Amino acid sequence: MPELSPVPAAQTDGGAGQDLMADCGSCFGLCCVALPFAASADFAVDKPAGRPCGNLRSDFRCGIHSRLREDGYRGCTAFDCFGAGQKVSQITFGGEDWRTAPGSAADMFRAFPVMHQLHELLWYLADALRHAPARPLHGKVRDLRERIESMTLGSAQELAAIDVGALRAEAGALFSRTAELIRATAPGRPRNHRGADLMGRSLVAADLRGANLRGAYLIGADLRRADLRAADLIGADLRAADLRGADLTDSVFLTQAQLNAAHGDADTRIPAALSRPAHWGPS
Known part of the structure; x- marks a missing residue:
C-alpha cells in the first residue's frame, strides 16, 4: 500500500474532506491488486492487473511499507487513490473482501479504477471551490460535484456502465475555465x-x-x-x-x-x- 502522510481535515467548502483522503486501513489492498505495474525505476517487478502484489500480506497491509522506496517500489509511495479504495471496499461492497468472497473479486477490481477516476474528479472540484477568483463558476462546480458524488454510491454494475471519458471531458472544460480565472490574478x-x-x-x-x-x-x-x-x-x-x-x-x-x-x-x-x-x- 502507498506510503501516506496524515492530511489535515478540510476547513472550507473547498476542502477535500476526509472521504477523499486515502484510508488504507479501511481498504482491502485494492491498489496492490487491481492495478498493473511494470518493472521500471518506479517498480521492482512486473505485475498484471488482478494479481496481488507479492508484498501484500493476508491482512491487506504491505509487508515492506517502511522500505518501499529502498526496495524499488517508489511508485507505490507516490500513488494516491483519493479515497476510492475505502469507498469500494466499505460502501460499494459493504465490507465484503475479495479473499473471503472470491466471487466478488472481478467486479471489485473493475470498480476500483472507475471509482479512482471519480474521486480524482471530486478532488479537483473541491480544489476549484477553494479559490475565490473562480467564484463565478462555483455553482456549476457544486452541481457537477453533487452529480459525481451520487455516481460513487452506485453498485459495481452501475459504476462499470459510467462513461468516464465523457465525464472527464465535461469536467475538464470546467477545470479549464476555473484555471483561467485563477491564473488571471497573477501579475x-x-x-x-x-x-x-x-x-x-x-x-x-x-x-x-x-x-x-x-x-x-x-x-x-x-x-x-x-x-x-x-x-x-x-x-x-x-x-x-x-x-x-x-x-x-x-x-x-x-x-x-x-x-x-x-x-x-x-x-x-x-x-x-x-x-x-x-x-x-x-x-
Missing part, C-alpha cells in the same frame, strides 16, 4: 507551458505565477525556490522534480500524488489541503 503575462517538455530543465527561482503547466513534463526539473502560485498544475508530471523552497501555496489542481513523486523540504510551501510527504528531507 504580468503568465507563461504558457501546457504539455511542454521541461524534463531536467533548470527553473531555479523562476517566476511561474499563473503559468499554464497542464500536462507539462517536469520530470527531474530544478524548481528550487520557484514561485508557482496560481499556476495550473493539473496533469503535470513532477516525478523527481526538485521543489525545495518552492512556493505552491495557491497553485491550482495540485494533488498529493504529485507532491509524493517530487522532492521537497521544510521550506517548500504547499496548499493547506495537502501534506508534506514523509520522504521529504529537512531544509
Whole structure:
C-alpha cells in the first residue's frame, strides 16, 4: 500500500474532506491488486492487473511499507487513490473482501479504477471551490460535484456502465475555465507551458505565477525556490522534480500524488489541503 502522510481535515467548502483522503486501513489492498505495474525505476517487478502484489500480506497491509522506496517500489509511495479504495471496499461492497468472497473479486477490481477516476474528479472540484477568483463558476462546480458524488454510491454494475471519458471531458472544460480565472490574478503575462517538455530543465527561482503547466513534463526539473502560485498544475508530471523552497501555496489542481513523486523540504510551501510527504528531507 502507498506510503501516506496524515492530511489535515478540510476547513472550507473547498476542502477535500476526509472521504477523499486515502484510508488504507479501511481498504482491502485494492491498489496492490487491481492495478498493473511494470518493472521500471518506479517498480521492482512486473505485475498484471488482478494479481496481488507479492508484498501484500493476508491482512491487506504491505509487508515492506517502511522500505518501499529502498526496495524499488517508489511508485507505490507516490500513488494516491483519493479515497476510492475505502469507498469500494466499505460502501460499494459493504465490507465484503475479495479473499473471503472470491466471487466478488472481478467486479471489485473493475470498480476500483472507475471509482479512482471519480474521486480524482471530486478532488479537483473541491480544489476549484477553494479559490475565490473562480467564484463565478462555483455553482456549476457544486452541481457537477453533487452529480459525481451520487455516481460513487452506485453498485459495481452501475459504476462499470459510467462513461468516464465523457465525464472527464465535461469536467475538464470546467477545470479549464476555473484555471483561467485563477491564473488571471497573477501579475504580468503568465507563461504558457501546457504539455511542454521541461524534463531536467533548470527553473531555479523562476517566476511561474499563473503559468499554464497542464500536462507539462517536469520530470527531474530544478524548481528550487520557484514561485508557482496560481499556476495550473493539473496533469503535470513532477516525478523527481526538485521543489525545495518552492512556493505552491495557491497553485491550482495540485494533488498529493504529485507532491509524493517530487522532492521537497521544510521550506517548500504547499496548499493547506495537502501534506508534506514523509520522504521529504529537512531544509
